[in-house]
Amino acid sequence: MTIPVRRVRAAERGRRFDLRTTAMFFLLLAVVLCVCAFLARTAAGVVERRPLWAGVLAVLGLAVALRFPSRWRRLSAARCARRAGRALEEAAEKASACLDAGTTATQAAVAPTPPIGAPAEPTGDAAPADPARGAAPLPPAAAPARTPPQQPDDAQPTAAAGSAAGYAGLDPDGFEQAVADLCVRDGCGEVEVVGGAGDLGADIVAVAPDGRRVVIQCKQYGYANKVGSQDMQRFGGTCFAIHEADVAAVVTTSDFTAPALEYARQCGIVCMNGDDLDAWHAGTAPGPWHRTPPGP
Known part of the structure; x- marks a missing residue:
């Protein structure tokens, strides 16, 4: 069965x-x-x-x-x-x-590109290089061109020359930063650039090496445009009462008028013209916290 x-x-x-x-x-x-x-x-x-x-x-x-x-x-x-x-x-x-x-097709579509300046692979028309003669040199067009590094468009000239003309070539923010760098170089602490809208006359505040509070106003004027008494009066009305400065100074690339110097002497404001700024930059003159207001 x-x-x-x-x-x-x-x-x-x-x-x-x-x-x-x-x-x-x-x-x-x-x-x-x-x-x-x-x-x-x-x-x-x-x-x-x-x-x-x-x-x-x-x-x-x-x-x-x-x-x-x-x-x-x-x-x-x-x-x-x-x-x-x-x-x-x-x-x-x-x-x-x-x-x-779909994943395979995407990976195949994204093919790696050869690096810039890499020699091209020989095609059917190109003859291989003779090993006895060595590798054939690259044509001039294949060699990558070396261009000097370009500076950014917003790059500003520096005051490396240590002259009032060099500082005058900076923009207002660059000039304030250059003066602040001098304060840092000479041992000031808590250096801060506060210039701008609503600064009430103070562009730079810092603490001197001896502990006094320094308030600086920067005036980037041309040689023919001097700092007048009105500019000095506006700064004098805020530097001590509002900013509580122990040392108040006006630094300019130009010079001061006689009424401005007289007002500074009465209020105890230190004035540094273009020549004083050059000497401060060169290290042959002290900073504003070591200076005295202009005499009579």
Whole structure:
């Protein structure tokens, strides 16, 4: 007596766990479940609003199920679940393959560019170099051109020459910063450039090496334009009362008028003209905190 042996399907080769495929499968399964839940909720709403029509549809469905019982056996729940699972898995594999193909195409499109100045690879028309003669030199056009470094557009000239003309070539902010650098060089602490709108006459504040508070106003004037008494009076009205200066000084690239010097002598303001600024920069004269106001 021959006993029929049930054939066992061989396991598919090359199948392995793929995280992306599994994630796509569960994502599509979640979409299907959401659609089913929406349909169930819609059917419940129809039953609640129109119970008569719902009863008629239920009777018709039952009659169809009894009329075709064989087809309902084929459409069993387990079989439908298996078919849906296989369909979802195939869809997930196809989506994963599409993603892999897109990634490969993107990587192939982004090809590395050769560095600038690298010799070009020989083509079919170019003859290879003779090893006995050595490597052929690069043509002049292939060699990278060396250009001197360019200065930024907003670069300002410096006062390295140590002259009033050099300071006059700076912009107002650059001139204030240059004077502040002199204060730092000579040992001042807490040097701060405060010039600008609403500075009330103070462009630089610092603490001298002996601990006194220094307030400096910078006047970047041309040689023919001197600092007048009105400029000195505006500074004198704020340097001591508002900025609480122990040493108040006006530093200019030009000179002072006689009334301005007289007002400075009365208020105790130190005045440094272009020559004094040159000497301070050169280190042959002290800073304003070591100077005395102009005499009579």
